[in-house]
Amino acid sequence: MYCREDLKESFPMLLGLLSFFVQTVFFVVVAYFALYVLLELRILFISRRVERCKLTELTEAVQPSLRVGDDYKPSVSVLLPVHNESFVVERLIDAACRLRYPADLLEILVLDDSSDDTSRLARARVEQYAARGVNIRHVCRNDRQGYKAGNLAHGIHQASGEFFAIFDADFVPPPDFLLKTIPYFRDPQLGFLQTGIGYENKNKSFLTRFQAMEMGHQQYVTVGLSEEGDMASLSGSSCVWRKSCVEVLGGWNTSMVTEDVDLGYRAQFGEWKYAYLRDVVSMSLLPESVSAFRVQRERWGRGLIHSGFKHVRQMLHQRMPLMKRLHAISMMFSSVLLASIYVLVLLSLPLNYLVDFDNATMQWVLLAFFGLVAVWGLDNAFGARKGARLDEKPGALRTLWGIYLYIAMFLPMAWYYFAGGIRALLGVHGEFNRTPKGMDERRARMPRINMILLAGELFTFVYSMLAILAAVQKGNYFLIPLNFTVCVGFGMVLFWSWRGIRGNEQAT
Template identity: 75%
Template sequence: MSILAALLSYSAQAVFLVVVVYFALHVVLELRVLMISRKVERRKLTELAQPSVGLEDAFSPPISVLLPIRNESAVVERLIDAACRLRYPAEGLEILVLDDSSDGTSALAQTKVGQHAAQGVNIHFIRRQNRKGYKAGNLVNGIRQSSGEFFAIFDADFVPPEDFLLRTMSCFKDPRLGFLQTGIGYENRDKSFLTRFQAMEMGHQQYVTVGLSEDGDMASLSGSSCVWRKACVESLGGWDASTVTEDVDLGYRAQIGDWHYAFLRDVVSMSELPETVSAFRVQRERWGRGLIHSAFKHARQMLRQPMPLMKRMHAISMMFSSVLLASIHVLVLLSLPLNFLIAFDGTAMLWGALAFFGLVAIWALDNAFGARKGARLEDRPGIVRTLWDTYLYVAMFLPMAWYYFAGGIRALFGVHGDFHRTPKGKGRGAQRSSLPRINAMLLAGDVFTFVYSLLAIQVGLQKGNYLLVPLNVTVCVGFGMVLFWSWQERRSDGQG
């Protein structure tokens, strides 16, 4: 073997083993958090139900409900109606509709605001002259015109329960509590396998957050169905428009800055998931880009912050989980050259590959368990169906790894603020808005990765390197699903 070939071989093996070791750390820490989450859930089951909070006993400081919208004609009226149904002392509540729209959404929102204002609701329509700072800039502009000591934020596709404020505001009696996140449910969860996968994947994140919150560890929280203390937001300088995940960025800064957070999984606002694979693809690239950017942006400050070793390990694992997911795509890209560069028998790669698949099996089972609990799935399929569904669930993470990888590369090249909203509303028609060019690039990557993995399977079988074949087969399953959905979507658009 030439020196160059040997160097390439050792480099590829080193990258593979580093990813395996980091994945192992992530799996162990996640198992620990899931155990904590289960203890919390069991404790709640044994506690007596608490009486509902009455208005006369509630902690009810002035609060502003912020509704940032942008071209949301399918759901904006429902959002405003839901916000106006929130139960809270009228003298302490104001609702601000923050409009950045460029279509008919503005007229719908203004009409609906006028109807509620005529009924005595303290609601106002606020429209900016430009979209500077995108959603972050819209929120900052809204805060400047608000009067509340706290901010409750709901994205356009959310429907909070009427008692949302009554069940959340009492937590802020603790002056150290800077912000609070609540649970999220999905109305279209069972629309398709794609929506069910998303509900499970985000349900898993919510279930993990239960354990992180209980243990006092850092968490990555959503920017909707949440409440922020104004003093906390102002002390941090507000939302940062330089990142497309401004909610996660502000949450990291708050936690690193010693503000506490709370997570109330049992207070659930309903939302909607992207129903088309194109919308899902663009959304996840944006999330990956923002999460990876935020992780590296705040890593140094987090490492300087004094904290126990276990909490620091959880912080690293949580903040860089998006990097870990993106690195799985690196393993996929390495699968073909590894088949040419090395033989797996009798090498460290043999044990590394076996360890990787063992970890994947453990992670798949614990992730699927947390996902079902978090998504509140009540059906109980048989063992064979459960294993098959879990396999397909795991396979869908491989296209996600590509979208996060692409987002990470774009973040590396300084693309931090290229914001594309996720279409909301029922059905394909509501979500068939013009897609950004990044969708075509990601789709091309889907095709390339599918063909690339087919080639890796062929080479692996020819050379007798069978250990990576299961990985490439699963890659083909995952990317095969998204390519099939893309074909269905294109066919539907052609017939529409």
């Protein structure tokens, strides 16, 4: 009898503690999101101001110490890391051999880690160009240890250039790429340079348009970050590295699946300068199937979260002004923020039972959250369209509907990043799953993580439906917009998955 009464007395206390915990997590995520939105608005304003300048003015504003000169021609090694890329490897080699630069100062290394027909195709293409006098070699290694990072680490030991220009297998650089980028390295403190990326198949489907906009937004933000000299994230392809910078930093870390971001962080902490040239554009391909997309984003989320936590202590000890530090935190932990949005989705059901929505504080926080989402969605879509160079100008209603679907797609991405973050916490750091693109996606076998992520999508869709029913039952209508948008976003990817199972996975 005593134990039963004791339990009755302690039960309200446990509920109170649980309610306090849930609300605290919710408030922390909203506060972090508010900081992120304000900082992004500031950077987008700077990007817009810079983009209004003429190209010559932009060049001088971003790197005033650099002067383009025809007499500066250091030796360059073009590195082409490939792994089972038979669909695109020949056009990659063709594009690299079209690069205009003094022949005696240029070498091209095809770093081939393939285990399929790619090696035969690459070797034959290399032999064709070598017979014409092009300084090109086909480099293989005995094992695939360290994946792409290990391949690059092996490749630079074979390279003789003072600079490394790197292109992934699905990239096509413009012929004048080196002529427009190498002169910037007259500044001896310039460690690396990133250029713009365009996407050949961006109008293939809604999924490819979303990806082009989402990554175009990142490029547009980088314009402002580079103008301010703030920390930026390197994409790892269509970029140039100074050899001495790579050597001082110890090269690529083979334990990281986002080795490019890791090396870029280390360079910036080492006080090397970087430059960003958005108007020098290499063309690339986007995943067209939702399976390839979700596997790619889980890997990115896992690597970016791992990199953020790995370097946070060094960042906090780095001497920098408060605004630069805030931007560094915002950029390094944007992946954690995205993963935390999925935590809000998981909290939406218990919030209906544990929180008094008649409380004025909770109502104001929810209104602030949805207001921030609206502001973020509008400014993100603006930057995304500018960054992706979308020329289409739809009407007002279609534009708003497109922005809403664009926002909805970030919720499945939040799940992929959340899953990647959990795997990173569990020590799964080095697992690398190649992202097939284009026609190669039709024959590629997806790794096991694809089915796990698909199961999570189905769970989240059903979970959010239950949360909507609970909200209606309780009269708590404040969270319904969130859960409804979750159902829209996850409904899209589930529909595309269903089409994929039926053999028609184009995400229309």
